[in-house]
Amino acid sequence: MPPPATPAPAVLNAITEELCTWPWVFSLDRTTGRYQLFLGVDAVDLAGLDGLLAARLGRLDGVTAMRIAVAAQVHREGGDWLARALTPVQRAMLADGPPAIRAPGPTRWDLADAAIARAVAVDPRRRSSDLADDCGISESTVRRRLSRMLRNRELLFRCDVANPLAGWPVTALYRVEVRADRLAESARALATLRETRLCVTVVGDHNLLLIAWLHSPAECAEFEARMSAAAPVARVMERNISTWVVKRMGRLLDSRGRAVGSVPMTPDT
Numbered sequence: 001m002p003p004p005a006t007p008a009p010a011v012l013n014a015i016t017e018e019l020c021t022w023p024w025v026f027s028l029d030r031t032t033g034r035y036q037l038f039l040g041v042d043a044v045d046l047a048g049l050d051g052l053l054a055a056r057l058g059r060l061d062g063v064t065a066m067r068i069a070v071a072a073q074v075h076r077e078g079g080d081w082l083a084r085a086l087t088p089v090q091r092a093m094l095a096d097g098p099p100a101i102r103a104p105g106p107t108r109w110d111l112a113d114a115a116i117a118r119a120v121a122v123d124p125r126r127r128s129s130d131l132a133d134d135c136g137i138s139e140s141t142v143r144r145r146l147s148r149m150l151r152n153r154e155l156l157f158r159c160d161v162a163n164p165l166a167g168w169p170v171t172a173l174y175r176v177e178v179r180a181d182r183l184a185e186s187a188r189a190l191a192t193l194r195e196t197r198l199c200v201t202v203v204g205d206h207n208l209l210l211i212a213w214l215h216s217p218a219e220c221a222e223f224e225a226r227m228s229a230a231a232p233v234a235r236v237m238e239r240n241i242s243t244w245v246v247k248r249m250g251r252l253l254d255s256r257g258r259a260v261g262s263v264p265m266t267p268d269t
Helices: 009-022 045-058 088-092 112-122 127-134 139-151 180-191 220-232
Strands: 025-031 037-041 070-076 170-177 197-205 206-213 234-250 251-255 259-262
Touching: 009 025, 009 037, 009 234, 025 170, 037 045, 070 139, 070 180, 112 139, 127 139, 170 220, 180 197, 180 206, 180 220, 206 220, 220 234
Parallel strands: none
Antiparallel strands: 025 037, 025 234, 070 197, 170 206, 170 234, 197 206, 234 251, 251 259
């Protein structure tokens, strides 16, 4: 399969700038791989995803090829990552929150849910009365819906760091293939590695996607050796590093990983 045509730098910059304004593109990396951009995209369903890719992304000038993988199960995400800055005694002093109580089935968001999510993403500490004014709904509705979204883990709050300034300047992306009968246990094992930021079962060219924070490009080989020890049947099929994490969970980042803006992330309802 020939590599996709490479857009000129000016075109790549224009595509990057455009995608940063799209709320359903919640994460965006420039990478060293055959595909120069790696996107995290949020859609309400597969039909919505197809519409976003075909009717919007596919029509941007300079987009020559796309490869799609649909998340099936998240085993670890960035909010679970620990900087290991606290001692074991200090970590033991932190009390766990109440366990999540999941709804019987998935909740399909409507326009009001999406509006609340956008408003909260700008500043999670805002009062419910301010959220109600912004969303054009009653404060009681905001409280009820926000409680449901938090209880069912439809919304998660997390605190992140500028990884280059925190000593983890390299973001490595791995596409992994695992035998189906060993996929779940391999994913769980890889998710426990200290460097793992994201470990998700996907449906696509390969069945597991992993993102890790590393100290240097030279550490990639060492990390892959630990991956092999943790999950012997897992095979790395493709490896790339990010040259610039442009957007992470709706936050626009500079080249040093510092937040310089925000585009609240919501699916295209």
